[in-house]
Each structure stands twice: as C-alpha cells, then as structure tokens.
Amino acid sequence: MNRGLLLVLSGPSGAGKGTVCREYTEKHKDVWNSVSATTRQPRAGEVNGESYFFLSREEFEKRIAEDDFLEYAEVYGNYYGTPRSEVERKLSEGIDVILEIDIQGALNVQENTTEGIFVFILPPTMSELRKRIVGRGSETPESLITRFRAAFDELNYVSKYNYAIINKTVEESYEKLRSIVVAEKCRVTRISKELVSLKEENYNAFND
Structure with missing residues (x-):
C-alpha cells in the first residue's frame, strides 16, 4: 500500500480556498479533511472528532x-493545531489528507515534515478579491483595508509552494487540483514498490 498524499491548501482570505477544498472532498469521499485540535469550548452542534478534537489546555x-503537532498557534487565549498523530495514521493507511490552513500554518508544516504538496490558491484579479470580500457583508471599511493589505503581503509567499491555482471558477480549480494529485501519484518515488515488482516479474518471466 502506498502512503497517502498530504495536500496543504492555503491562500489569501477571499481567494476561495475553502470552496475549492469542499469541491474536492465532496467528489473524492476517500480523502480525509484534516480535523484540527483546539482548547476552546465546543459550540452548539459541534462534534468532537468531526468539528474539532476538543482538548484541555493541559492535554x-x-x-x-x-x-x-504539525503546526499550532494560540489565538485569543485558545490553542489551535493540526495533530501529527492523526494525519500520520491516515497517511499510513494510504488515505490522502487535505489541510486547509493559513499561510503561516503551511510554512510551519513545511518545517515539521518532509512530506506535503503545497498548493497556493490565488484570486483571478485583486479587484475580484476585493469584490468577494465586500460581498461577504461582514467587513467595515477599516477591516476591508486591513484584509486587502494582508492579501497583498500574502501573495509574496507563493514561491514557497509547489503549485499555484488561479481560482477563476470552482470547477476549473477543482480540475487543476485533481490533475496535481494524479501527477503526484505517478511520481517514480511513490510507485517504487510497483516498479521493483515489475522488474522481478520480468526477470522471472525471462528466466522461466
């Protein structure tokens, strides 16, 4: 059994990474969408192990x-992080894992594992990004400026990633992400066992 792929998706707020991630996981039921751990209290309707792994601060x-943890941070007095053991268990079972995570978290993952296919989701234009953020209806003029400046800064990190997808439409972005996964699963280093088996089979056939 080959190990699963660790897919790490991130990008500026409003680029649509969450939508692309949902589209992919809805069409590929065998992919595990990584569940974060947190020390905050569960909210109504949240399920331990599905929404989050709810842990005490001590734990x-x-x-x-x-x-x-592949990465973690403390936000407003609560910890949030990606449990290494859960991700490792899924990968060792041959299950692909998706992390939808912010850029700082993705960079921390890069430091803590030699695995990972890092995909940066970009908006088609900055004006479209602004339109999407405004369309949420939750931003004040001041917070909109803050988010937009942050997005400009975050674009500088695209060179840290293996792939970039310009998110013009969800379907097109999904197809590109699917193509990335297919290509990665064809890497010689990932199918080395099959290649060795094929060589042995050919050798035995030749000598029979």
Missing part, C-alpha cells in the same frame, strides 16, 4: 511537548 500543552 494540548502535553502534546506540544511530545511534538505531536
């Missing part, structure tokens, strides 16, 4: 000490 800090 979270214990797992930090044990290096059991």
